[in-house]
Amino acid sequence: MQNTTTVPSRHLPSRTLGALALAGALLLPPVAHASEAREPSEAYRQVCAHCHAPDKAVGPEITIAFPEAAWEARGNYIRNTVRHGRAAMPAFRAAKISDPELEALIQALVSGELDDAPVADASNSEE
Amino acid sequence: MSTTQRILPKGVSEADFDAALVRFREILGADSVLTESDQLAAYSKIMMAGDDADYIPSAALLPTTTEQVQEIVRTCNQYKVPIWTISTGKNLGYGSAAPGETGQVMLDLHRMNRILDVDPDVCTALLEPGVTYQQLYDYIKEHDLKLWLDPPAPSAIAGPVGNTLDRGVGYTPYGEHFMFQCGMEVVLANGEVIRTGMGGIENSSSWQVFKWGYGPYIDGLFTQSNYGIVTKMGLWLMPEPPAYRPFIIQYQDPEDIEEIVDVLRPLRIAQIIPNAVVIVHTLWDAGTHVVRKDYYEGSDSIPREAIERIKADEGIGEWNVYAALYGTPEQIEVNWKIVEQAFGASGKAKIMHGEEAEKRGGGFEYRSALMKGDMNLQEFGLYNWRGGGGSMWFAPVSQAKGSETKDQTELAQQILGKYGFDYVAEYIVGWRDMHHVIDLLYNRQDPEETQRAHDCFAELIDEFAKRGYGLYRTNTEFMEQVAGTFGEPLREVHKTLKNALDPNGILSPGKSGIRQ
Numbered sequence: 001m002q003n004t005t006t007v008p009s010r011h012l013p014s015r016t017l018g019a020l021a022l023a024g025a026l027l028l029p030p031v032a033h034a035s036e037a038r039e040p041s042e043a044y045r046q047v048c049a050h051c052h053a054p055d056k057a058v059g060p061e062i063t064i065a066f067p068e069a070a071w072e073a074r075g076n077y078i079r080n081t082v083r084h085g086r087a088a089m090p091a092f093r094a095a096k097i098s099d100p101e102l103e104a105l106i107q108a109l110v111s112g113e114l115d116d117a118p119v120a121d122a123s124n125s126e127e
Numbered sequence: 128m129s130t131t132q133r134i135l136p137k138g139v140s141e142a143d144f145d146a147a148l149v150r151f152r153e154i155l156g157a158d159s160v161l162t163e164s165d166q167l168a169a170y171s172k173i174m175m176a177g178d179d180a181d182y183i184p185s186a187a188l189l190p191t192t193t194e195q196v197q198e199i200v201r202t203c204n205q206y207k208v209p210i211w212t213i214s215t216g217k218n219l220g221y222g223s224a225a226p227g228e229t230g231q232v233m234l235d236l237h238r239m240n241r242i243l244d245v246d247p248d249v250c251t252a253l254l255e256p257g258v259t260y261q262q263l264y265d266y267i268k269e270h271d272l273k274l275w276l277d278p279p280a281p282s283a284i285a286g287p288v289g290n291t292l293d294r295g296v297g298y299t300p301y302g303e304h305f306m307f308q309c310g311m312e313v314v315l316a317n318g319e320v321i322r323t324g325m326g327g328i329e330n331s332s333s334w335q336v337f338k339w340g341y342g343p344y345i346d347g348l349f350t351q352s353n354y355g356i357v358t359k360m361g362l363w364l365m366p367e368p369p370a371y372r373p374f375i376i377q378y379q380d381p382e383d384i385e386e387i388v389d390v391l392r393p394l395r396i397a398q399i400i401p402n403a404v405v406i407v408h409t410l411w412d413a414g415t416h417v418v419r420k421d422y423y424e425g426s427d428s429i430p431r432e433a434i435e436r437i438k439a440d441e442g443i444g445e446w447n448v449y450a451a452l453y454g455t456p457e458q459i460e461v462n463w464k465i466v467e468q469a470f471g472a473s474g475k476a477k478i479m480h481g482e483e484a485e486k487r488g489g490g491f492e493y494r495s496a497l498m499k500g501d502m503n504l505q506e507f508g509l510y511n512w513r514g515g516g517g518s519m520w521f522a523p524v525s526q527a528k529g530s531e532t533k534d535q536t537e538l539a540q541q542i543l544g545k546y547g548f549d550y551v552a553e554y555i556v557g558w559r560d561m562h563h564v565i566d567l568l569y570n571r572q573d574p575e576e577t578q579r580a581h582d583c584f585a586e587l588i589d590e591f592a593k594r595g596y597g598l599y600r601t602n603t604e605f606m607e608q609v610a611g612t613f614g615e616p617l618r619e620v621h622k623t624l625k626n627a628l629d630p631n632g633i634l635s636p637g638k639s640g641i642r643q
Contacts, residue, residue: 046261050283050504057416058508084168087572088510088518090219090284091172094161095189095237095257 037101040108047097048105059089065112075106134185136209136230144185147206151188154198159189159238170216170233173225174518174571176581177604182225184211187233193312193320193358199234200356201318203633210234211635212356214256214289217281220520220566221293222603227637239358244335247272251309251335252362256288261502263287273367275499277301280506282497288360292350293600296555296562298497300453301365302403303557305350310334310361313349316629320358323349335361351600352621353635354628365500368453372463373495374480375487376470377444383475384446384536385529388554388561390469391448392527395556399462402498404450404556411551411566412447412490413437415508419549426576427547442487444477449494512551515570517580519604521587522564523596527556535563535596542590543567546583562599588612603637610640 038046044063051058066074082102085091097105108114135144151160161167162185170184188210190196203210211231216224226233240257245266252263260276261283267274276282277297279290291304301307310324324340325331338346349355378387387406394400410429423433438445452459452466463480470476484491493505510518521539525531532554540550543565552565567587569580584605588598592612601609610618621641625632632643 046259046265047284050502051507056505058504058511083165085172085516087514087516088507089516090217090223091169093169093187093216093224093235093237094166095235096215096284 037098037104040101040105041114043097043101043105044108044114047092062109063112063114065115066110068111071107071110074110078106078109134183134230136185136232137228139206139208139230143206144208147202147208148186150202150205151186151199154195154202155188155190159191161187161189167233170224170226170235173223174219174516175222175602175604176517176519176569176571176577176584177602181229182603183229184226184233185230187235189235189238191238193239193314196234196236196239196314196356196358197318197320200314200316200633203232204316204318204631207631207633208232209633209636211638212236214292215259215284215286216289217285218289218293218295219281220518220602221600225603227603227606227635231636234356236356236358242266243359245270245272245274245364246335247274249336250274250364250366252287252364253310253335254286254288254360254362256357256360257286258288259284259286264500264502274364275299275301275367276364277304277307277500278497278502280497281504283502283504287362288357291360291362292357294350295600296403296557297500298403298405298449298494298555299365299451299500300401300403301363302555305347307363308346308360309336309338309363310359311346311349311357312359313355313357315355316631316634321355322359324361335363348624351639353638353641354624356634368455370456370459371451371453371499372459372480373449373451373484373491373498374466374478375484375489375491375494376448376450376479377477378446378448378475379438379444380475381445381536382533384554385533386473386475387446387448387529388527388532388556389529390472391556392559394466394469395527396559399465400450401453402451404448405494406554406556406561407447407449407490408550408552409434409438409443409445409447410512410549411509411553412443413441414512414551414568415490415493415505417441417512418514419512428544429549441489443489447489449490449498451495451498509551509566509568513549513568513570515572515576517567517569517571517577519567519580519584519602520564520600521567521584522562522599522601523591524599525554525561525563525596527559527561532561532563534594535591538590538594539563539565539587542583542587546579546586548580548583606637607640 052062054061081089082092167184171182173182188199209231211226212234213224214236237257239255241255242258244253260278264276277299279295279297291308294305296302310326312322314320323346325337326334349357422437423429452462470478493503496503525535543550548567551568555562567580567584570576588608597612598609625641626643636642
């Protein structure tokens with residue numbers, strides 16, 4: 001089957017208990033994200049990296065560290081761009097990324113903390 | 128600040144608006160009622176060729192529960208406050224998160240983002256409107272469920288509920304989203320809640336598996352409409368197939384579109400190729416990763432000579448067909464032979480899969496991801512093609528017949544050319560239909576170019592309608608005009624329903640051209 005991705009079988013022979021545990025997934029409690037602040041790396045992975053990761057090259061790279069003296073100015077620029085949008089950059093509302101999440105994200109971006117953040121989405125890894 | 132500068136909903140007095148805001152704060156808490164201009168700025172960013180001043184909200188409400196939505200609607204009725212509902216607000220070329228007109232209050236459902244149920248046995252989900260594809264994708268991976276999503280191109284940041292309600296499409300076999308919706312919870316304008324399909328039966332176990340329920344089927348009334356606010360929606364998910372083979376077929380001549388569609392149609396109708404195939408023109412395929420000025424600096428539409436250089440440099444065709452096969456490896460081998468035979472007959476097609484297709488570059492990687500429902504925003508690269516953040520999707524429907532496709536392509540190129548814009552387009556092949564999707568890309572920083580884009584879009588709507596081609600969806604700037612192309616008797620029916628279900632006209636006035 002060269003050139004065809006074969007997905008591993010979902011059947012788990014002699015692992016009936018495992019299968020039952022999987023079926024239990026439908027009883028999982030709802031996931032309420034509204035009140036849970038995401039870590040900067042998680043917000044970056046979910047929202048920003050799809051366009052801004054260097055291998056995507058849709059938007060400019062934003063994880064490059066700035067000198068500390070420029071953090072405030074750079075932070076203001078990022079905050080403004082996120083909330084207002086700019087040309088092709090969509091605007092992101094507080095309902096999408098809360099003020100505390102955005103502030104933490106800005107801090108992580110300007111300080112270079114996310115410089116080597118994992119950019120690949122889980123989807124890009126081999127199944 | 129002087130009170131005269133304050134933006135109020137149309138026909139609502141300042142006193143009534145203030146009273147409504149007090150009530151909204153009681154319902155939601157002060158933090159979830161936004162009225163400051165810096166809080167509202169994100170709602171005003173648009174990519175369509177409209178005047179910024181026409182799309183400024185007066186406030187934004189951020190509920191987290193259905194009960195809150197009911198209370199909001201009751202308050203709106205009391206004070207006649209119009210609300211414009213959005214979920215994730217990322218239908219960028221169709222109006223983004225902006226209100227339908229200045230003064231409306233945004234009902235922003237993005238914080239209603241609970242995944243209420245995912246059933247891996249019957250492959251269904253029950254979601255709130257604020258859930259994004261990325262969020263659902265992460266949930267599925269986290270719980271190791273073998274289920275695939277069908278996102279549209281802005282996958283990660285858009286969501287299934289809003290996209291389905293606007294009758295959007297994706298690229299897997301589940302590409303026609305409304306077909307795979309099952310069961311809704313809807314807050315009506317009078318504050319009542321209904322559940323469609325089997326949902327009206329208390330403790331129903333079949334709400335997400337049987338679409339039709341009993342009596343008239345009404346789910347469609349809540350798509351592209353302003354008859355209710357959908358607060359929960361059921362969705363069918365595709366089981367992960369044992370094997371998957373994405374492939375690309377390239378053709379080099381403009382007129383080849385005719386052969387492509389006529390070869391493709393029977394394969395698609397018979398489900399040999401089961402997914403929503405795309406037939407992508409050069410400028411779209413290149414536009415996701417190439418910028419226009421590298422090939423042409425002029426402000427008129429890009430000439431044929433430049434298109435030929437792009438094709439040669441990028442190794443892409445005039446038309447690039449992206450499709451995929453799904454199933455067991457054996458099924459895929461059988462269907463692959465049928466595809467090769469059908470497209471190989473004329474000798475014009477270059478058919479590639481696997482390493483050969485990957486090496487070819489272009490859009491193959493991101494198309495392969497989309498056709499298996501993975502998160503990907505590569506298509507936003509199109510916004511760099513001309514730059515300046517202007518984008519309007521012109522999307523007339525065509526039947527899957529080569530002759531019609533040739534006619535539509537020529538007509539679009541002629542009108543776009545007249546206004547100096549490029550034909551950046553693809554056909555998304557449904558079952559027997561196609562969405563001819565053209566991204567009218569322009570520089571929104573340039574007022575003259577923005578006006579030209581506006582005029583061009585208006586002419587496209589009218590000229591296509593004259594030839595019998597209607598749009599499946601449009602942006603808020605042109606909803607009125609597009610509604611007109613479908614005839615006044617239909618609009619009267621829409622209006623009759625509006626008056627019956629929302630007599631005060633508070634829900635998204637103007638959506639799809641529907642008002643009291």
